[in-house]
Amino acid sequence: QLRLQESGPGLVKPSETLSLTCTVSDDSISLNYWSWIRQAPGKRLEWIAYVHSNGEVNYNPSLESRATISVDTSKNQVSLKLNSVTAADTAVYYCARGSTGRYFWGQGSQVIVSS
Amino acid sequence: EIVLTQSPGALSLSPGERATLSCRASQSVDAIFFDWYQQRPGQPPRLLIYGASTRAAGIPDRFSGSGSGTDFTLTISGLEPEDSAVYYCQQYSYSPYTFGPGTKVEIK
Numbered sequence: 001q002l003r004l005q006e007s008g009p010g011l012v013k014p015s016e017t018l019s020l021t022c023t024v025s026d027d028s029i030s031l032n033y034w035s036w037i038r039q040a041p042g043k044r045l046e047w048i049a050y051v052h053s054n055g056e057v058n059y060n061p062s063l064e065s066r067a068t069i070s071v072d073t074s075k076n077q078v079s080l081k082l083n084s085v086t087a088a089d090t091a092v093y094y095c096a097r098g099s100t101g102r103y104f105w106g107q108g109s110q111v112i113v114s115s
Numbered sequence: 116e117i118v119l120t121q122s123p124g125a126l127s128l129s130p131g132e133r134a135t136l137s138c139r140a141s142q143s144v145d146a147i148f149f150d151w152y153q154q155r156p157g158q159p160p161r162l163l164i165y166g167a168s169t170r171a172a173g174i175p176d177r178f179s180g181s182g183s184g185t186d187f188t189l190t191i192s193g194l195e196p197e198d199s200a201v202y203y204c205q206q207y208s209y210s211p212y213t214f215g216p217g218t219k220v221e222i223k
Contacts, residue, residue, distance in 0.1 A: 044203075044213075044214050044215065044216045044217065045160070045203060045205075045214035046214070047211055047212045047213070047214075058210065060210075060211040061211060062211065094159055094160075100148070100207035100210075100212050101148060101149075101150050101165065101205060101207035101212065102150060102162060102165045102171075103150075103152075103160070103162060104162065105159035105160050105161070106159060107158075107159055108159055
């Protein structure tokens with residue numbers, strides 16, 4: 001069964017860049033779309049972006065200027081970079097299979113933005 | 116951006132009872148692009164219903180979805196203790212794809 005494992009630093013300083021990696025457990029990385037979705041404390045789930053290995057990407061306009069999503073099929077990994085972070089970027093970040101909906105979710109990675 | 120509003124915010128019911136959860140969109144969405152998710156404490160969301168009314172693989176038939184346009188409903192018939200969770204609706208008819216704030220279901 002597919003497993004998605006997010007990994008990241010856990011703590012990021014304000015104004016720095018948040019970097020997260022999602023490792024996909026099977027060989028489906030080239031066949032599917034992959035998304036990042038976050039859940040800030042007390043806030044609703046927020047779709048960040050999706051990517052496909054064919055080069056297609058799409059971003060939430062609210063985060064497009066700061067986010068970069070990518071896929072590395074040789075490593076079976078999907079990555080997210082979010083620059084110029086603030087406390088408002090504190091959240092659990094989920095990797096998910098799917099582009100727009102019908103998501104299959106990883107366990108999530110907690111990221112706290114604090115000095 | 117389409118805003119989804121869920122009601123009630125929370126409900127507390129006994130095992131065996133029926134739960135009716137509502138999700139309203141700020142404008143009409145295509146039901147094909149409307150999902151429901153369940154999130155148990157400490158777990159990621161899990162897809163329950165897609166296309167407004169189709170149960171995802173492995174989801175018990177006590178979960179059912181309906182609706183169209185701006186009004187959608189998730190019904191849980193015969194609540195089980197493991198149904199204690201937060202339930203989210205999501206639309207992906209229009210980008211950005213948005214989620215509702217959730218309805219928390221407590222089993223007494």
